[in-house]
Amino acid sequence: MTGRTVRIEETTVATLDGWKITVGNVMLATDPANPNRKRPTAVVGRYDAAKADQGERDVGVDDRLDIAGKQWRVVEVGLGDKSGNGFVELVETR
């Protein structure tokens, strides 16, 4: 099934197809494609159904993640307000 969207709040854990997806440390960081530019990024953790670490990624918009055999694309990384949490929004691509 494609087209699913999920928005995950910073410091929380979503469950996608049995995998735990964590989001933390949303912040402005140097864009690897352009060292003169900063972009919002987030640290996304992926843990499979047995809670085995499937690798953490520091992601920004358009980065892709494999989750439980499906591919998801980062469509937005929100910094949040000054005191609140940011978020990451993912859309399933295949």
Added chain:
Amino acid sequence: MAIANAKKPEPKKPAPLANAPAQKAPAPNPAQGKSYAAGVAALKPKPPVKIPSPTDTLGPAVHANGYPEPKHKKKKKKDNTLGPTPAPQQNTTVTPAPQPKPPTAAPVAAKPATPMQDPAVNPDPTNEYAPNAAYAKTAGVVAVKAEGDEHAIDPSDVEQGALGDCYFVAQLAAQAKTNPGRIQDLIKDNGNGTYTVTLHLKDKAQPWKRVPTPIVVDSQFPQKDGSAAYAKPGDSGSTGPELWVMLIEKAFAKYSGSYEQIRGSKTKDGDVFGMMSGVESRSFSPASMGADKLLETLTKALANGQAVSFGAKSKTSADETVQNEAKTEGVVLNHAYSLLKVDAKARTVDLRNPWGVKHLTAFSVDKLIKFYDSVDVAAK
């Protein structure tokens, strides 16, 4: 017969009759017939009168010296929890004497007095990040002692979900580490699919006081895409998964009006230790004391059975350099952690992430001061 060391003076016994014959049955004379036999039977020594012990409930206790003892009052079970006496608990050890029950008609279910007492009243299951969460039943038990658990209520039972209530679940896990009995005492299984969770919540008229507040919830929990949306079920038992974390989270959400209202950014009461004990916890900044003093404070707290949680720096209090370093160290900013262990010799601590993953083991006390800006210590 006198009692050795009796405190009361001995009663005067009637003086034996002088020359009273011994009570002895005369030798039977078959020639005297039935009336004689009846007479002999009347003279047979009677069985001794049973003196009830003080614990008999059928009558007043009687001392061996013959004086009746005043009826003992039942001892009230001492309430060891801090604060006002909580609601009656399920596992009371005081058992009244069985009394014959008169036949009664089938009991009529009493109407709940308030919404908090009505298990049919559920908090709004949605939140900003789980707008489609909907209730579904999860049959289970309050707690399960699984392999690796120190107690049935164990920090490893805590797994946060898609709700920004890390402050809440981190303090539950910290309390589960130091005093699981305190959590066990909060929850009563009503035996009909509902549970009474008693939280010590701020009195509306006098918010500096906490009042034990029983909140009745059922075992329906918000789900998203087929699994629990927020706090997860714990260990699996023979009759289902353990629910204590989900039950307490739901009770607080019910009291607050919705799950959305217990997000960290919206909650009106962040002192979960206080909710569990009835006494406000103590908060301070790790940087307010040096590393040595901090280590000593944490060591003492754990030794005293006091739960401790930490709040990582927020993005407003951490500059870009600290934010980048936190990322490298695996510290999740804006997040809460539970203290599991202090190694005073190595000057490190073990911090548990309420996610259930990405914990910080052997984390130096210097880094604790660098990346955390609050410590909460529960009352004893």
